[in-house]
Amino acid sequence: MIDAFSRLPGVGRRSAERLAFHLLKADPEEALGLARAIEDLKKLVRHCRICFNLADDELCSICRDPRRDRSSVLVVEQPKDLLAIEETGSYTGLYHVLMGRLSPLEGVGPEDLTIEALIERVRSAPEGELCEVILGLNPTLEGDGTGLYLGERLRGEDVRVTRLARGLPTGGQLELANRAVLAEAIAGRRSLDDGF
Amino acid sequence: MIDAFSRLPGVGRRSAERLAFHLLKADPEEALGLARAIEDLKKLVRHCRICFNLADDELCSICRDPRRDRSSVLVVEQPKDLLAIEETGSYTGLYHVLMGRLSPLEGVGPEDLTIEALIERVRSAPEGELCEVILGLNPTLEGDGTGLYLGERLRGEDVRVTRLARGLPTGGQLELANRAVLAEAIAGRRSLDDGF
Numbered sequence: 340m341i342d343a344f345s346r347l348p349g350v351g352r353r354s355a356e357r358l359a360f361h362l363l364k365a366d367p368e369e370a371l372g373l374a375r376a377i378e379d380l381k382k383l384v385r386h387c388r389i390c391f392n393l394a395d396d397e398l399c400s401i402c403r404d405p406r407r408d409r410s411s412v413l414v415v416e417q418p419k420d421l422l423a424i425e426e427t428g429s430y431t432g433l434y435h436v437l438m439g440r441l442s443p444l445e446g447v448g449p450e451d452l453t454i455e456a457l458i459e460r461v462r463s464a465p466e467g468e469l470c471e472v473i474l475g476l477n478p479t480l481e482g483d484g485t486g487l488y489l490g491e492r493l494r495g496e497d498v499r500v501t502r503l504a505r506g507l508p509t510g511g512q513l514e515l516a517n518r519a520v521l522a523e524a525i526a527g528r529r530s531l532d533d534g535f
Numbered sequence: 536m537i538d539a540f541s542r543l544p545g546v547g548r549r550s551a552e553r554l555a556f557h558l559l560k561a562d563p564e565e566a567l568g569l570a571r572a573i574e575d576l577k578k579l580v581r582h583c584r585i586c587f588n589l590a591d592d593e594l595c596s597i598c599r600d601p602r603r604d605r606s607s608v609l610v611v612e613q614p615k616d617l618l619a620i621e622e623t624g625s626y627t628g629l630y631h632v633l634m635g636r637l638s639p640l641e642g643v644g645p646e647d648l649t650i651e652a653l654i655e656r657v658r659s660a661p662e663g664e665l666c667e668v669i670l671g672l673n674p675t676l677e678g679d680g681t682g683l684y685l686g687e688r689l690r691g692e693d694v695r696v697t698r699l700a701r702g703l704p705t706g707g708q709l710e711l712a713n714r715a716v717l718a719e720a721i722a723g724r725r726s727l728d729d730g731f
Contacts, residue, residue, distance in 0.1 A: 503720040
């Protein structure tokens with residue numbers, strides 16, 4: 340059991356021992372509750388058939404929700420990125436989870452991600468329903484590489500392809516921004532005619 | 536002397552004492568060197584007559600430099616913001632230092648900043664020379680307020696007014712961005728037709 344705990348991320352040998360002894364002394368209900376929660380997680384949680392978000396059924400709660408705007412699909416790397424965007428409350432469309440990003444160094448190619456499913460989803464969308472694919476990848480080298488690849492793959496399809504804005508993070512300080520952020524904020528500057 | 540040191544930012548009473556005793560024991564050359572450096576700072580450093588950047592002469596090294604592109608002026612709050620942008624090496628135009636930002640709470644109004652000098656500078660620029668004023672204020676509430684005010688004041692002048700891009704900071708992680716940053720990254724998303 341100590342071995343099993345110490346394989347978890349961020350749990351060292353000493354912490355694993357502490358956890359194991361805590362459960363040994365704990366109320367049987369507490370210990371069995373944890374065991375059942377882990378079993379349920381593996382039994383009940385799966386990936387949405389449409390968008391690959393975490394789901395407790397064939398479709399995730401977002402794809403099932405009739406109030407979501409079906410005209411846009413926001414592409415993210417992981418379910419946790421989707422959660423971060425949901426928490427903003429400022430996006431009401433659908434998602435597509437790639438389950439990673441292209442990484443030549445780690446041997447992750449297009450076939451290891453859900454890219455074909457995305458292309459197929461765009462192609463098979465009912466006429467006039469899907470207008471925009473928003474690339475919401477991480478602002479990193481690999482995220483950009485993946486975005487460029489998706490842009491290429493989606494070229495010629497009947498959707499507008501956009502990407503999340505890059506620049507100074509709201510609430511931050513200009514003098515603390517690193518060179519890459521400042522350079523991109525200058526290059527991507529926008530006219531006040533388009534609103535502040 | 537301990538009093539004088541302890542008035543400096545980040546220097547407490549104990550540090551001030553340590554500094555004073557260090558100088559007491561130090562080589563006279565070292566102590567007098569520091570005194571002269573402080574005197575020179577106050578005597579020689581002034582603000583550029585055109586852009587209010589720090590300068591050792593009537594004009595700062597940027598306004599004096601004939602290689603700088605005179606078609607754009609980037610407006611910043613403080614000389615240290617100007618330095619941060621210079622370090623990126625990706626801006627070759629001129630600057631205007633406001634010497635602060637509008638802050639109703641702290642009683643800082645337009646007349647406390649170098650705003651009139653900026654407006655006058657835009658109006659008196661040689662015909663066709665100055666094309667763009669780039670607002671490079673901090674991405675904060677007060678920075679935005681100042682930017683909005685400048686946008687209003689420059690409306691009707693014969694220059695394009697832009698602001699630095701806002702969004703995800705390059706190199707960061709989407710899941711670590713706060714709600715405001717993500718919301719602005721979604722709202723400000725751009726089409727891949729305009730380049731990635």
